[in-house]
Amino acid sequence: MLHDFPFYLGIIAIILLIIMLAEKIKVAYPVLLVLAGLAISFIPGIPTLHIEAELIFIIFLPPLLYEASWSISWKELWKWRRIITSFAFLVVFFTAFSVALVANYFIPGFSLALGFLLGGIVSPPDAVSAGAILKFVKVPRRFSSILEGESLLNDASSLIIFRFALIAVATGQFVWHEAAASFVWMVVGGAGIGVAIGWLIMKIHKYLPTNANIDIILTLITPYVMYIAAEEVHSSGVLAVVSGGLLLSNKRLWFLSSTVRLKSVNVWESLCFLLNGLVFMLIGLDLPEITAGLGTVSVSTAIGYGLLITLVLVVARMLSTYAAVVITLIARNYITVADTRSPGFKAPVLLGWAGMRGVVSLAAALSIPVQLADGTDFPQRNLILFITFVVILTTLLVQGLTLPWLISKIDMPDPDFVKPEEEVYNAIRVHLARHGLKSLKENYGSKLENETVLQQIALKWESACDMDENENMAFSEENKAIYLDVLNKQREWLLNKNNSTEIDEEIIRRHLLYLDLEEERLTLL
The missing domain is CATH 1.20.1530.20 (Na+/H+ antiporter like fold)
Incomplete structure (x- = not known):
């Protein structure tokens, strides 16, 4: 063997x-x-x-x-x-x-x-x-x-x-x-x-x-x-x-x-x-x-x-x-x-x-x-x-x-899903943002007035709610390429920063994981 x-x-x-x-x-x-x-x-x-x-x-x-x-x-x-x-x-x-x-x-x-x-x-x-x-x-x-x-x-x-x-x-x-x-x-x-x-x-x-x-x-x-x-x-x-x-x-x-x-x-x-x-x-x-x-x-x-x-x-x-x-x-x-x-x-x-x-x-x-x-x-x-x-x-x-x-x-049509997949995806995204925003305001209204992080999340969801449900918000191929290039440059900066003894490597790895998740997200946009 x-x-x-x-x-x-x-x-x-x-x-x-x-x-x-x-x-x-x-x-x-x-x-x-x-x-x-x-x-x-x-x-x-x-x-x-x-x-x-x-x-x-x-x-x-x-x-x-x-x-x-x-x-x-x-x-x-x-x-x-x-x-x-x-x-x-x-x-x-x-x-x-x-x-x-x-x-x-x-x-x-x-x-x-x-x-x-x-x-x-x-x-x-x-x-x-x-x-x-x-x-x-x-x-x-x-x-x-x-x-x-x-x-x-x-x-x-x-x-x-x-x-x-x-x-x-x-x-x-x-x-x-x-x-x-x-x-x-x-x-x-x-x-x-x-x-x-x-x-x-x-x-x-x-x-x-x-x-x-x-x-x-x-x-x-x-x-x-x-x-x-x-x-x-x-x-x-x-x-x-x-x-x-x-x-x-x-x-x-x-x-x-x-x-x-x-x-x-x-x-x-x-x-x-x-x-x-x-x-x-x-x-x-x-x-x-x-x-x-x-x-x-x-x-x-x-x-x-x-x-x-x-x-x-x-x-x-x-x-x-x-x-x-x-x-x-x-x-x-x-x-x-x-x-x-x-x-x-x-x-x-x-x-x-x-x-x-x-x-x-x-x-x-x-x-x-x-x-x-x-x-x-x-x-x-x-x-x-x-x-x-x-x-x-x-x-x-x-x-x-x-x-x-x-x-x-x-060339058989799909009788179950008549709307384009991207349109359905964006519609769900809008509804999901509305649901999250409603839950945040109803259950954590006092916190929302004082917490900056929660305000940023609410702002992000409000922006998503303003989208037309039929609007195609997918990244263009050009925008994807630009964003991917920026992510690669951020990786290079993190790897260079990792050579410094002042920063814990575990923190660097957490940031690298975030960049990997962002790149993976690009495939779904």
Whole structure:
């Protein structure tokens, strides 16, 4: 391991360079990372990479799911709960069933149980890939909310299918009532354990004498505690992390200070940035080991099977999106739905095409045991691994590269937010200033007459209240450049002042932090 340490450091450096290149050429970085890993794997002398499934399930998956559950809007998640849950469970089940039938019919040696195993592996779309692509294009908020919400839950449903299929292959039987009871426990138990641990973590943050560093470290270990605790009692670790993360995210203002919230955002963004980069690079690097295990099946034949399964996934998701629209249009006559308007053909096309596969599919395939309990080789394990790799690579390249083009061609308007974002931002700013000024005058009127600092704050808010709510008060690019230059000159003065022994460095650092916050504020103006 130590011998290969420089290699892994080099991989991290390459990941950073590739992500910078992806930002430059406006391409989703998962696509370039997989291709780069694939190219590096063919270089002579490169260490053969063996990825343990536990590495992804235990090390990578909990923090990535936890960060996603903190990022998503609970309001949007609840608003679109019906279509999100249908995509996360019903569509995943339908996709796995479709894959099982096709694999059983077209791939020699594939039983229905093996087909369901493969279906459970490749059925969940990857949230990271879709999120990276949507950064470069503008889509309606409801579209991204549905994708984000689906991605939080579909991993759990697909892994449940995978676990049941694995038992069926190993034992040769499938007991429906036992499977149903196990499914209920995995869902209810996983969600319950996540909420319970989340509640306990809130109490620890709130009532124990922690500081910012301790609070941030607690946020780092929380998803691992949730995941491992749920898996130990054979419930869904994924649902535990998601449910606990949603609870803590929704209550963050209650138990985390503003300092912790500000610092933890940077920590978590950096951590998940690195984890995502490593995962997609590892997918490409693992190809030689996967290909070497094919045995008697030729590479061309295995590629053909992979492309066939990819086609099934695309068609099944497209059919599911249009079926969801039809069902919603019928259901609106009997129940209250989030939106009674018909979405037309545009939204289903985009939602159906955003089905890139990624980390969870790879981890599930790698977790298939090499041998059964009786010592015989697990049937079709290497072929399942190769098909999974082809599905991931094909969906990332084909759908990942064409989704931005498709979004730009369809040009779907946002029915939820008709006002420009900047106009809404400024309107809220005005109302917020009015509310603060009113509260200051009503509750601290006597103080306001004598305290200069409070008078300055009131003056600032009065100035904001005088703005027209529709007036665009955003900095021009020229003004931003001027202000940034002034901030840089102030930094230089502070750094020169720091050489003086008369001033405490901690004071200098506090002023440098203020300048950093001012520069960050520029990005929001």
